[in-house]
Amino acid sequence: MTFNDFCIVMFDLLEREQVEVSEVTNLKNELDVDSLQMVNLTTALADHFQVPFSLFIENADKTGTVGGLFNIVKGGNSE
Amino acid sequence: MNFYNRVLANLEKDVLSLVSPDGYFSAGDLRDSVSRYESMLTPLNIEGKRVALLIPSLKEFLPLFLAANKLKGTVSPLSWQFRQDDLLNVLDFLDPHIVLTVDEHNGFAFSETVTNWAKSKDSETTVVTSKNGVDWELNTFKGSSKKLQSDLGGFITFTSGSTGTPKGIVFKDSVFDYGSKKVLEAMNIKPADNVFVYASPSTLYGVVAMNSMLKFGATLVVSNDFDLVKIIDTMEKSNCNKFTTTPSIFKALYNFASRLKPEVLKKLELVCVIGEKIPANFKSNFPLMKKCTFISHYGSSESGSLANVCLNENSEELEFTIANEIEYKTVDNELLVKTRGLFTEYYNNPNITSEAFKDGWFKMGDLVEFTGYKTFKLVGRKKDVIKKGGQQVVSSEVEQILSSIKGIMSVAVVGLPHDIYGEQVVAFVIADGLNSKDIRSYCSGRVASFKIPDQIVFVEEFPLTQGKVDKIKLKSLLERGNN
Numbered sequence: 230m231t232f233n234d235f236c237i238v239m240f241d242l243l244e245r246e247q248v249e250v251s252e253v254t255n256l257k258n259e260l261d262v263d264s265l266q267m268v269n270l271t272t273a274l275a276d277h278f279q280v281p282f283s284l285f286i287e288n289a290d291k292t293g294t295v296g297g298l299f300n301i302v303k304g305g306n307s308e
Numbered sequence: 309m310n311f312y313n314r315v316l317a318n319l320e321k322d323v324l325s326l327v328s329p330d331g332y333f334s335a336g337d338l339r340d341s342v343s344r345y346e347s348m349l350t351p352l353n354i355e356g357k358r359v360a361l362l363i364p365s366l367k368e369f370l371p372l373f374l375a376a377n378k379l380k381g382t383v384s385p386l387s388w389q390f391r392q393d394d395l396l397n398v399l400d401f402l403d404p405h406i407v408l409t410v411d412e413h414n415g416f417a418f419s420e421t422v423t424n425w426a427k428s429k430d431s432e433t434t435v436v437t438s439k440n441g442v443d444w445e446l447n448t449f450k451g452s453s454k455k456l457q458s459d460l461g462g463f464i465t466f467t468s469g470s471t472g473t474p475k476g477i478v479f480k481d482s483v484f485d486y487g488s489k490k491v492l493e494a495m496n497i498k499p500a501d502n503v504f505v506y507a508s509p510s511t512l513y514g515v516v517a518m519n520s521m522l523k524f525g526a527t528l529v530v531s532n533d534f535d536l537v538k539i540i541d542t543m544e545k546s547n548c549n550k551f552t553t554t555p556s557i558f559k560a561l562y563n564f565a566s567r568l569k570p571e572v573l574k575k576l577e578l579v580c581v582i583g584e585k586i587p588a589n590f591k592s593n594f595p596l597m598k599k600c601t602f603i604s605h606y607g608s609s610e611s612g613s614l615a616n617v618c619l620n621e622n623s624e625e626l627e628f629t630i631a632n633e634i635e636y637k638t639v640d641n642e643l644l645v646k647t648r649g650l651f652t653e654y655y656n657n658p659n660i661t662s663e664a665f666k667d668g669w670f671k672m673g674d675l676v677e678f679t680g681y682k683t684f685k686l687v688g689r690k691k692d693v694i695k696k697g698g699q700q701v702v703s704s705e706v707e708q709i710l711s712s713i714k715g716i717m718s719v720a721v722v723g724l725p726h727d728i729y730g731e732q733v734v735a736f737v738i739a740d741g742l743n744s745k746d747i748r749s750y751c752s753g754r755v756a757s758f759k760i761p762d763q764i765v766f767v768e769e770f771p772l773t774q775g776k777v778d779k780i781k782l783k784s785l786l787e788r789g790n791n
Contacts, residue, residue: 244732244762248745261748263757264534265560265697269728272563282567286537 230306235299242273252296260295267292274298280305312342312378314484315523325522327502327529327546328367329538338522341371346378348444349406352434354381356456357405358464361385362422364413365441366530369509370518372408373463377481381406382457384464384476387510388413389699389756392421393709398466399425401474402655405454408436408444414533416753423447464655465511467609467700476655477610479512486649487516487612490631492524494603494616495550495580499525502546506531506539506553507698512612512651513582513605517552536564543572552580554698555590555604556729562594576600581619582607583698584730585686588623606686609700611670612649615684630682637669642690643676644669694723694731699758701733706759710735713750715742720770720777721761724786735761736782738768 232252240247243266256262262270271292275282284305291297319325319335326333349359359381363369369385376383384402386395388410399407399422407426411419419437426433431451438444462480497503503521505528507514521528529546531539539561542548551558558581565573573594578601581590591602602619606628614636615628630636635646650670653661664671673691676684694701703721710719718738726732737747744764751760763786771781 246744246764248743258752259749260745261752261757261760265556265729268534268536268560268564272560272567275567286568289537 230303232296232299235302236295238277239270239274239295239298242270242277250295252294252299254295255293256295256298257293271298274302275305278302278306310374310378310380310481311484311519312374314481314488315519316342316374319522319525323525324527326367326370327527327542328365329531329535329542330365330367333367335522338367338371338374341368342375342378345372345375348436349375349379349381352406354379354406356458356460357381357454358402358457358460359383360399360402360404360407360409362388362407362409362413362418363441364388364410364532366509366518366532368441370522373509373515377463380458380461382460382462382464382478384466385510385515386466387508387756388416388418389508389758391416391753391755391757393754394756394759395421396425398474398476402464402466402476403429403431403454404433406434406436409438410441411437411439423449460655462652463515465515465609467702473657473660475657475660477512477651478653478655479651483512483612483649483651484516484519486633486647487512488520488523490605490613490649491517491520493631494605494613495552495578497521497524497526497550501526501550502529502548503527503550503552504529504531504539504543504546504548506551506557507582512609513607516612536561537568540565540569540572543575544569547575548572549575550578550580551576552582554583554730555581555586556584556697559593559728562596566596570596573597573600578603580605582613584695585725586619586626586730588619588626589621591619591623592621608672610651610664611645611647611672614645614647614672625685627679627683627685630684638676638678639666639671641675641677641687643672643674643684645672646670694721694733696723696726696731696733696758696762697729699756701759706733706735706761709751709755709759710737710747710761713742713747715740716747718770720779720782722779722783724763724783726762729762732762733759734763734765734786736765736767736770738770739766 271285288301321336323335325335359376407422409418426435426449431454434448436446464476467475505517582605605613606615607613615630617626617628675688678684692703706721716739720736723731771778
C-alpha cells in the first residue's frame with residue numbers, strides 16, 4: 230500500500246473530497262477534522278485495513294498527521 | 309429560589325456528587341467550592357449583571373455557575389467550541405459585565421481574545437482569568453457603566469453566533485424545576501445511580517441534566533473533554549450505569565469501548581440520547597447492549613424536553629409520547645406548545661421573540677403527525693436549522709460566512725442525513741479559483757468546527773424556484789448521487 234492509496238481510503242472514510250496532502254499534513258489544523266470525526270476515522274481505518282484498534286490507542290501521539298495514521302496502518306499490516 | 313438552594317443546599321455533606329477525570333467530589337466539596345467562588349465574586353456586586361463563563365473544567369464550572377446564580381447574576385455559559393468570530397460576536401451582543409475564562413483550551417487563547425475585546429470597549433468589563441481553572445486573576449477594564457438587568461434573572465444560552473445577530477435564549481431559574489422533573493422521570497433516576505452526562509453545559513439540557521443529578525443525590529459523572537479513553541476510564545471508576553449524550557457521541561463511544569473495555573457498556577442500564585435526528589432502529593447499532601434501555605427526548609433549545617420515546621431494535625418509526633403538563637396543538641401540522649419549561653425571551657431581540665410565539669404558544673418549527681392522544685411522529689422541519697452531532701447549525705449563518713470568502717460568488721447550505729451525525733452540513737458553492745481546502749482553511753479558527761461544511765460541492769448554477777435557490781432540488785441531487 231502506498232501513501233497515495235492510503236489517502237484515497239482516508240478521504241473516502243471521511244466522506245470528503247480528496248485534496249492534496251503530505252505525510253505531515255495535520256488532520257485537525259489543516260483538514261479541519263474534528264474530534265468526533267477523528268474517532269470515527271480511526272475506528273473505520275482499523276476495520277477497513279483490519280489492523281488492531283489498540284495500535285491507534287498505543288500510538289495516540291502519532292494520530293495527528295496523515296503520515297502518522299499511514300504508519301500505524303502500515304505497521305499493523307506488517308505484524 | 310436560586311439554583312444553589314434547589315440543587316446543593318440539602319444534600320448530605322459526604323454524599324458522592326461528582327466524578328470526573330479529576331477525581332471524586334462530595335456534595336460538601338462542591339459546597340466549599342461554591343463558598344470560595346462566592347467570596348471571590350461578592351466584591352464584584354454581581355446582582356443584575358451578566359456573567360459569562362468559559363470554563364471547561366466541570367468541577368469548577370458547576371460551583372461557579374451556582375455561586376454566580378446565588379449572587380443574583382445572570383449567568384451565560386458560553387461554548388468553548390467558539391472560536392474568534394463566534395466568540396467576539398457573542399461577546400459584542402451579550403456585552404457581559406464580567407467574563408470568567410480559562411487562558412487556553414484546545415489550542416485557542418480564550419483569555420487573550422476576551423481581554424482584547426474588553427480593552428477595545430468603552431464600557432467597563434471585568435475579566436477574570438485562570439490558567440488552571442482553580443486560581444483566578446482579576447482585571448477590570450475601566451469605562452462607562454453598563455446597565456443592570458435584574459429582571460432577566462436565570463441564565464442565557466446561545467445557539468449561534470458567528471454572523472448576524474446571535475440568538476441568546478433567556479431562562480428564569482424556575483424552568484429548572486420543570487426540566488429537572490422531566491429528566492429524572494424519563495431516565496428513572498434513583499439516588500444510587502451513577503449517571504454520565506456528556507452534554508455541553510452551555511445548553512439548557514446540559515444545565516438541567518447535570519444539576520438534576522446532583523439535586524436528586526445521584527452521582528453525576530462528567531468529562532471535560534471529548535477524550536474517549538478518559539471517558540471510558542471514568543465510566544469504569546464511577547461504576548456508571550446510566551448515560552446521556554447525543555446519538556453520534558454515543559456511537560463513537562460504543563465503537564471505542566467495545567474494542568477497549570466492553571464491560572463498561574454491559575453495565576449500562578439506560579442510555580438517553582438527545583439533540584439529533586435518530587433512526588428508528590438506533591438500538592440495533594449496539595449488539596453488546598441488548599439488555600440496556602434506550603430512550604430519547606424530543607424538544608428544543610428553547611423548550612427543553614417535551615416528549616419521550618423508547619428506542620427498540622426493530623422499530624420502523626419513532627412515536628413520541630408528549631409529557632404530562634404540556635399543552636399542545638398543531639397549526640398547519642406545526643407543533644405549538646405551552647409549558648413551564650419554556651424560555652422567557654431571546655436576549656435583546658423582541659422581534660424574533662414575538663416571531664417565535666403565536667398567541668402565547670411557542671412554535672417548535674417541527675412538522676408532526678399525531679397518531680393518538682399524546683403520541684406523534686416527526687414528519688419534517690419548518691425552520692432552516694441543521695442538527696449535526698447534537699449541535700444546531702443555522703444554514704443562513706454558514707452561508708454568510710462562506711459568502712464573505714473572496715472567490716465565492718454564491719452559496720447554498722443544506723442539511724443531509726448522515727448515519728453517524730444525524731445530519732451533515734453540505735455547502736453548494738459557485739466559486740472561481742478556490743478548492744474545498746481553501747474554504748475550510750478560511751473557516752477554521754473563525755467559527756466552531758461543527759459549523760464548517762462536511763461536504764463542499766462546486767456547481768455552476770443553482771436550480772431556482774420562484775427566484776430563490778431550490779434547496780429541495782439541491783438535496784435531491786446529492787441524495788440521488790449518493791445512492
